[in-house]
Amino acid sequence: MAFMLPSAEMQIAGGSAAPETLEHYRARGGYGGFQRARAMEPDAVVADVEAAGLLGRGGAGFPTGAKWRLVRATEGTARYLVVNGAEGEPGSMKDRVLMARAPHAVLEGLLIAAHALAATQVLFYVNDEFQDALSALREAVATLGAVPGAAEWASRLVLVPETHVYIAGEETALISVLMHQAAQPWHKPPYPSDRGYQGCPTAVNNVETLAAVAVLMQHDPRWFQAERPALFSVSGDVAAPGVYERPLGYRLDQLLADAGGPPPGHAFTAVLPGGYSMPPVFPAQFGVALEPGALRALGSGLGASIIAVASNRTLGAVAHDILAFFARESCGKCPVCVKGSQHLAEALGPAASAALSPDQLAGVLALAAKYRKKGICSFLDSAAHVAEAITPHLGVAR
Numbered sequence: 001m002a003f004m005l006p007s008a009e010m011q012i013a014g015g016s017a018a019p020e021t022l023e024h025y026r027a028r029g030g031y032g033g034f035q036r037a038r039a040m041e042p043d044a045v046v047a048d049v050e051a052a053g054l055l056g057r058g059g060a061g062f063p064t065g066a067k068w069r070l071v072r073a074t075e076g077t078a079r080y081l082v083v084n085g086a087e088g089e090p091g092s093m094k095d096r097v098l099m100a101r102a103p104h105a106v107l108e109g110l111l112i113a114a115h116a117l118a119a120t121q122v123l124f125y126v127n128d129e130f131q132d133a134l135s136a137l138r139e140a141v142a143t144l145g146a147v148p149g150a151a152e153w154a155s156r157l158v159l160v161p162e163t164h165v166y167i168a169g170e171e172t173a174l175i176s177v178l179m180h181q182a183a184q185p186w187h188k189p190p191y192p193s194d195r196g197y198q199g200c201p202t203a204v205n206n207v208e209t210l211a212a213v214a215v216l217m218q219h220d221p222r223w224f225q226a227e228r229p230a231l232f233s234v235s236g237d238v239a240a241p242g243v244y245e246r247p248l249g250y251r252l253d254q255l256l257a258d259a260g261g262p263p264p265g266h267a268f269t270a271v272l273p274g275g276y277s278m279p280p281v282f283p284a285q286f287g288v289a290l291e292p293g294a295l296r297a298l299g300s301g302l303g304a305s306i307i308a309v310a311s312n313r314t315l316g317a318v319a320h321d322i323l324a325f326f327a328r329e330s331c332g333k334c335p336v337c338v339k340g341s342q343h344l345a346e347a348l349g350p351a352a353s354a355a356l357s358p359d360q361l362a363g364v365l366a367l368a369a370k371y372r373k374k375g376i377c378s379f380l381d382s383a384a385h386v387a388e389a390i391t392p393h394l395g396v397a398r
């Protein structure tokens with residue numbers, strides 16, 4: 001199945017394919033969703049998105065329709081749509097591939113959202129490491145004049161390429177950057193839907209969320225619930241890492257097989273189905289459906305990417321890499337986050353090369369408990385959560 005992308009599988013290693021043209025996108029139904037949406041009252045568009053049950057694809061899984069409803073409930077003020085093209089977590093590649101290969105799918109969703117929100121302006125943040133994405137988007141925007149009704153919204157769209165740091169992908173930090181402030185989150189509330197860009201109601205949406213809105217509106221909520229289109233970044237120890245368009249609920253073992261299986265001569269030992277922020281699952285659990293409910297039942301969840309771990313490296317080495325990443329990327333606003341992420345990385349240091357002793361293991365778990373729910377955003381909590389979930393699988397040394 002390929003609804004958002006022009007083809008169902010896009011391998012990163014496969015070199016650069018040209019972005020899909022407006023002609024090609026239209027030939028597969030593109031911009032039909034925008035035409036349907038603009039013939040509808042904005043509230044009816046929001047109702048369709050709510051009825052489809054679309055959950056945001058930026059990591060937090062917040063219902064998109066509910067977010068738009070909150071923004072629409074405000075009156076007498078400017079409203080903003082902020083598009084999140086930050087994608088800073090290692091392993092995730094779906095957003096950059098989507099922007100670079102299917103820029104019109106993202107733009108169609110953006111036009112629908114702008115109409116539904118009656119947005120004053122649309123600010124599209126793009127991580128400036130993604131030069132392919134930026135040039136594809138610029139070219140696609142330049143052709144929007146040929147799409148009936150699009151010119152008005154295109155004139156309110158600003159592409160904002162930014163030198164990226166990981167925390168800038170968090171929605172309040174992202175808004176701060178757009179307002180020329182430091183890339184640091186603020187404590188919520190206020191939520192962006194209430195007070196965001198320039199202090200006005202703002203919907204922040206991930207680029208895949210918007211592409212999903214486009215295909216949803218090209219069809220209808222019932223179709224969307226049946227097809228459940230989604231993109232999965234598959235990285236780590238697989239023969240064919242890349243972006244795979246598969247329905248939500250697709251089995252993990254099938255996706256791993258689609259991605260070429262483990263490297264030759266090795267076997268999978270674990271998978272992180274929610275990237276850097278969710279606990280691992282193990283081979284006996286690989287029959288799990290990739291959807292929030294089924295993964296929750298295993299104590300895990302979906303996130304930015306699916307990271308495979310095979311017998312060519314240890315889970316301990318992966319855990320250490322993840323915690324070292326968190327320690328490097330803490331933005332510095334909360335001392336507890338700076339200190340906590342460093343402590344966790346140091347405590348997991350020995351796991352990079354050996355099993356943990358019972359004392360070392362207990363030490364990591366104590367630190368993880370200490371740092372859960374600390375800091376003003378979910379950054380340190382994610383680091384502690386992952387450390388807490390992986391560590392019990394790393395011990396045996398005496």
Ligand SMILES: Cc1cc2nc3c(=O)[nH]c(=O)nc-3n(C[C@H](O)[C@H](O)[C@H](O)COP(=O)(O)O)c2cc1C
Pocket residue numbers: 055056057058059060061062064084085086087088089166167168169170171172204205206207209210377378379
């Ligand atoms: C540390 C951190 C980094 C994040 N990075 C991204 C990112 O790169 N891209 C993204 O879309 N959302 C990211 N998010 C989630 C955003 O805060 C926000 O939930 C999302 O953009 C909302 O869009 P959605 O509702 O369409 O998913 C991040 C969150 C945190 C806590």
